[in-house]
Amino acid sequence: QSAASNVRMYGVLDVGVSTFSRSATVDKRLTKMNTDTNSSSIWGITGSEDLGGGLAAQFGLEAGLDPKSGGATGGAATGAQTPIANVLWRRGSWVGLKSNSWGSLRLGRDYTTHILAQLVNGTGMPDVAINSSTANLMVAQGIGNDFWNSNMIRYTSPSFAGFDVGVQYILGEQPGDSSAGRGIGGVVNYTYAPFKVALSYTKNNGVNDPTLGALGNHANDDVHYWILTGSYDVGKYRLAFLYDKVSNKNKIPYGWLDSKAWLIGGNYAFTPELRVGLQYSEINASDDAVAGTPYKKKSKYAVITAHYSLSKRTYLFSTFGHADNGIAPIQPLWGGSQGGQQAVKGDSINGFVVGMVHRF
């Protein structure tokens, strides 16, 4: 193996002490350590090699971890297919080329282009307050299956006149039927500083999942969704909104919910160190999704969070979240992997946490 001067390790750790008005299984107060309230805890390895002429080779490996317990494995959901258990590099294992002139092309497991544009690089919330806001909404609708995808070919363009685009193609890998299990999607970003908008469309074809019996044959069905986001950022003030619509008419499982959601939020920097944000959102399940359940169609979700920076890489935080859930099970705070996510259908639940984030 050759010299590796540009290989870099990086990561994020997010840990806090929290209390919830009930747990996922019992209507009793639960006090616990909470991870990933703001930003997912990860570690990764990345690097690039200059190939000359504005071209570079790139790679990335990224793993989640749960600092509460040391856990590092987790299921790797992909579009409308059965999740895979126990995948170390569940957040990325890809290789690709990047050109200054035509953009980048990557092969492997990776973030989807719309999630990068509309969640990770966000909707204007405090920089790392991703999980206990937009991500919580998306997971309750099933979009968490697409935070990353396996078997993906991903292209992202350079910026031109304020526009850039990203598209991904996910191979379905079903013998004799190249459309089953296939995923396609893309996003158009437009920046007119300090405004930014992004619109994405994603479609995941189902597969025949024999482990689910008669309910598992979705080789000819699909789930698809639109997401529109926008933000306004003048430094001290940031405002953001999101609107999405998930269509799952044929009831593909793995958490997909036929529904619409919207979110509005903003934050303000009282001092260079202290930033406080507010966010409100709703998920409306479709009539079809509600039929046969005792839960109401609408789930409501409000969050207030404060960040106090100790450096560019380290901050303390406190977050309060309230979810008043119908059929969509929104967590009041992102719950991490161990000890259960506090998502409950048809009940109201509060969560409060004080903690710390460090990036390396």
Place this chain on the structure above:
Amino acid sequence: QSAASNVRMYGVLDVGVSTFSRSATVDKRLTKMNTDTNSSSIWGITGSEDLGGGLAAQFGLEAGLDPKSGGATGGAATGAQTPIANVLWRRGSWVGLKSNSWGSLRLGRDYTTHILAQLVNGTGMPDVAINSSTANLMVAQGIGNDFWNSNMIRYTSPSFAGFDVGVQYILGEQPGDSSAGRGIGGVVNYTYAPFKVALSYTKNNGVNDPTLGALGNHANDDVHYWILTGSYDVGKYRLAFLYDKVSNKNKIPYGWLDSKAWLIGGNYAFTPELRVGLQYSEINASDDAVAGTPYKKKSKYAVITAHYSLSKRTYLFSTFGHADNGIAPIQPLWGGSQGGQQAVKGDSINGFVVGMVHRF
């Protein structure tokens, strides 16, 4: 992710060739590769960030591994709760702050304060001969469940007039009962060079473990223990002792043994490279622990070990261990994870190993 100039990888590999007078399951000689005879085989990632004013952010990820087979996963025992299977960072995944004036505070999975003071930083044995001496005793009594704990808030003080203290609080995470599963503990260290003593107390509350049926409900029980250690170190000579008492009156499972143990040992540097150590110890199970078993109350354990240093980071070793076991199943040598630990109740067993340790 930002620049990470101070991220560091480290590790230890301990491998040898060994022979045992019997195996854990059969009374026949067993020749095998042995790992972790002296020091546990690990790899980890750690780093810190200077926040100014004597304050720093810190993080650590530490994983065990078994160089015999390449294995890296393992159960993560925590106090008096059910172990968790297949945890990569089972030896640490934490983030925290460190101050020159008030000490350090960490959140996550981590070494307990008393194990750090009374085992890892040791009882005066050759620097790394931890496993086939004190650790073996502790594991046979169940204290191995507390080498690390999940869901831990850990504080360690700076040193003042020779004293320093460490305390940990482990969240039980049981809905509706914040005391069930809770762990608390701490250690007081006193150094009056070349003497050093440490006294610790630890209490783990049980939980209701439905997987164990009627015998698993320990939500109102606890296991607690005292450990007293001391050492005298004048470079060429080192002497050390340990005394502990584990109380498990309500028979919480996961290996806890109602018992007392003591250990005395010393070593001598014949040359700057060659150090030879001797150690003798006993575990006495309580009358209550013995009732209903055919084994005697006392287990005896003697070890002789020689280290030959090739550098500060690399040494060769040879160790002979003899365990004459009653109810406490002491291993003659630490056995690593693959191929079985050679711990047998009610029988005598010898182990001999020649090997190598390298730290990076």
Place this chain on the structure above:
Amino acid sequence: QSAASNVRMYGVLDVGVSTFSRSATVDKRLTKMNTDTNSSSIWGITGSEDLGGGLAAQFGLEAGLDPKSGGATGGAATGAQTPIANVLWRRGSWVGLKSNSWGSLRLGRDYTTHILAQLVNGTGMPDVAINSSTANLMVAQGIGNDFWNSNMIRYTSPSFAGFDVGVQYILGEQPGDSSAGRGIGGVVNYTYAPFKVALSYTKNNGVNDPTLGALGNHANDDVHYWILTGSYDVGKYRLAFLYDKVSNKNKIPYGWLDSKAWLIGGNYAFTPELRVGLQYSEINASDDAVAGTPYKKKSKYAVITAHYSLSKRTYLFSTFGHADNGIAPIQPLWGGSQGGQQAVKGDSINGFVVGMVHRF
């Protein structure tokens, strides 16, 4: 833990888009992402410490991974013993000493000496086209069980008059029977530039595997094999051959096939960046192996591959493979771990892939 100035991370990622004329389970076309077509995807940590006098301490940890899905765990086969599941460092976890004068000695899990000499450092194919040529043959014969071994003591000599040797001894670790499960093997390499030949012999003793019932008792049986390889390398032209013979008279399971195989191949550099190679090979199962199966004795395998280098560490590739299988199930292309290896007994199967390899 001490300073680690010489610890290095490294890795390889090999991903492509492929199409196969059938899948392993169904006779229908399968289009999929393919990993490891040329070189296995890995990441690892290695380092050494200078001990003075021409002596150094060394260590290595090496893990496989599947960039399609992020998977990183896998069974760790060892000689004629039951594979171990879910081993992270399945490609290496060892520590040892290296001397300029007497060679190197390593303990732990590691590459076997003959696989290093006759596969990894190869038979003259394009440098990294290991998997979809010789490795495919060896896996179909069962030799894949010996790419790495656990519990290994491995010695490799320095070169003397063009000769160097490597030997390994694998401890069987069966109580009361130190020969059961034992593996021994070695290779003699001779270099007379531009010619190179290597001859190896390996013998794996079976164990009693109770999970297989009456068919699993092989404590007194063994599987052994010879491999002869040679190459001729004048830069632009490279030619290579392999001949091997696997004896498994007592039908030890885990994929071992009583058989003979031969391979001949060559490649040519049309430009400094573009190299094209051709390879043909056959496996002949013994009469004994064929009895009771409907398949013919002979499997045939042909591959054509082109590499286009973007740098010393990065290249694009395209490979076509055709397997016409009898009882030995050769894959047309190496298939990686997720999505099934496309190896089918008694059928013909084609595979085609375009992809990229990056080493860091």
